[in-house]
Amino acid sequence: MSYYQFDLTPRQEQILEMMLNGKTNTQIGKQLGYAPQSIRNQLSSNDLSSLYSVMGVQSRTQAVVTYLGWRSLRQRGLA
Numbered sequence: 793m794s795y796y797q798f799d800l801t802p803r804q805e806q807i808l809e810m811m812l813n814g815k816t817n818t819q820i821g822k823q824l825g826y827a828p829q830s831i832r833n834q835l836s837s838n839d840l841s842s843l844y845s846v847m848g849v850q851s852r853t854q855a856v857v858t859y860l861g862w863r864s865l866r867q868r869g870l871a
Contacts, residue, residue, distance in 0.1 A: 798846050807843065808859040811852060
């Protein structure tokens with residue numbers, strides 16, 4: 793059983809990859825055609841479907857570190 797018990801949508805993975813590469817909400821929004829506030833809401837709103845809620849994290853740093861671990865396990869077929 794994996795420690796990482798969440799499923800990410802392709803869009804959430806795309807946003808996390810951009811965050812991993814140091815992109816700001818403004819840069820992510822521009823690249824995806826969204827307003828920066830929309831990206832901010834997708835990350836950390838009080839909505840249970842927000843990225844931070846899905847991952848069980850509270851910050852951008854936690855999201856990126858958790859994503860790195862999850863991605864590594866997934867690549868090895870363990871997540």
